[in-house]
Amino acid sequence: MTHSAGTKECNDKGESSPVSEPAEILSLLFDALYKGKCDGIPSNILLEKPEREELEKLLAYVKDLQTGLQGLAKGDFTVPSRLRGYSGGLLKALQSNLRHLIWKSDALAGGNFSQRIDFMGDVSISFNGMAQRLELAHKNLTEHQQRLELLYSDLQQEVEARKKVEKELRNLATIDMLTGIANRRHFLQLARREMERMRRSGTPAALAMLDIDRFKTINDV
């Protein structure tokens, strides 16, 4: 940018003061928008107070917009709240969409698979597709788990039933049904084991015999 040659204009008091050419101001604005240079009005630009204020306002607005866009580019979606107006509104709408998308993704990650979105074109198509597939996968997994739980409980019941039958069979082989004490076969097994123990250790053993009178009448019932 060339240094201002300045045109002479008159202020309120009739005194003339140098004012920059419009081309210089446009160039400053272009630099602000294109190169991101919007840190105030450089000293070579000369303006009357109201024009200077307007230009400062414009540069500050561009700067805020660029800060917001920079944030977006870096993944910072906080909204610069003083940013107003149409362009600011568009930026805020985008930020709002992205923040909402993050919230929806968090809800999805938290297990709420019914979340869907309806904005930002392709993003919503792929988000909803993902959510739908997750929902289906989750449903299938839940059903699978329920089936497994059912199978497991069936299996447990089966094991319990078998244990019961085994116990009954064992009782049948060793116990006398009428009296509930060891039957002859079981008694002989136990006696044989005891006699072997006596032989091994050389210690004695005792055998008590009980005779119940007229037991035959019970036995015959």
Next chain:
Amino acid sequence: MSEKRRYSFSWDLIGQVDARTELGPYAGLEMYRLMQFTMRDILEQHYGTETADTLFREAGELAGRKFFDHYFSRDLEFPAFVSMLEDVFRKQRAGIVRIEEADLEKGELVLSVGEDLDCSGLPELEHEFCAYDEGLIAGILMQYTGKEVRAKEIDCWCTGDRTCRFAVTISL
């Protein structure tokens, strides 16, 4: 209020919305806004700006509570409640609700309402406009959480933002 009430609101007063066989249940945005904004005008003339806003906010809050009772239940998990809220707002053509942040433990929530019934497309003003919506949102969340809720509009179509954004605080 000592005198007998005539206009105490109940959902029955809305009547049968499917009764209009020719015109159906929806009315134009112009008519809705005409009614709301003329009412606001008269309230402001009678009671001043601040009171008019307070009355609007309170009416919104009552609407929010009744709206919640009619459509929702407290048993809903928060994400499911939000999904339903989005649906009902969309079906009622009231706006496009989007939660941006929600930390219920801290009692903080930020949500935006796109294409808001009250203010979308309005000319730009120097101030946020949607006092009724502030009340409505607070009322809905009040009923859902069972706590005191305050909603403040931080961005509005009327301040050039193209969408309305509300910061909500739930007193814990």
